[in-house]
Amino acid sequence: MPNAAVAANVYAWPKDTTAAKNAFYGNFHAARWQQQYLIRITTPFQMYYDKKPIPSLLVNRMCAQAMLSCFNDIWNACDHDQKKVDAAGASDFGGCFNIRPIAGSKNWSNHSWACAVDLSPRSNGFNMKATLSRVVIDVFKAHGARWGGDYRGRKDPMHFEFIRPA
Template sequence: MTIWPTQAGADGFYGNPRGRNGGPSWLWEVKSLVHLTPPFAMHYGGQPVSSFRIHRACAASLGRVLAAIHDAAGRDQATLDAWGVSTFGGSYNFRLKRNSNTLSMHAYGCALDLAPERFPMGRSKPTFCAPVLKAFADEGWVNLEHDRMHFQAARL
């Protein structure tokens, strides 16, 4: 299993995603991001999500996480829907952390949000069910204590 960098070490591990004028670096995006196709149906705002962008350094790991969740659910879409994992909430997104001047892990393409309506920011409960948490934990992904929708391939 890969030992993910700390958040402070994200630049060294994932590269610097900052462009020249405070926005994202187009060159970094091209070099760093890949499209991951989830093994089950996902949707965002009612639209299907056939793939999403994630950093190449953690894409295979996230693919294994999603495959493990798929299997744990018996490859049953209704179960995946009930678990909340089919509701995409965002992956790569160049932005700052809330109330902070530091970049979100989403800006490095190493974070995934799932079912934000069900697991809103600022709350420690509810949490995803045990099979989902185990699949992420087995790959070293961190679920934030007060942002349960959020999983990241970076240590706190």
């Protein structure tokens, strides 16, 4: 697992403002934005959406390497064992790219820029106690991702986003 202090300095994620995210991740309202910014990554272990295997994840190219590094680090921490990854909650994919407002808000979700990922959604919903393994949480945080379980107010423990607080 990478050193968190080093990773935080390596990854200069944009602030959580529309202007900063548009400057870094591109404006998802722009013509051809999806063709210019979205790419597919293939995780080293099998991912599932609604218990069905999926071949890859559609993510923003600006955070694709960091996201893939997170999944590689989880795979390594789980000794390349799919059952350990499943038990950690890392293989249960809840979504990444989805242009929509934040639930209960008029502000755009970070999923709109494909710079956020949800894992193990059925057992890590809003204000639920996190069931994700500390391995998963610590790996994403070590790569500079913000974890929804650390939010003030309404917690979102399934959610990881490659931004920094505004």
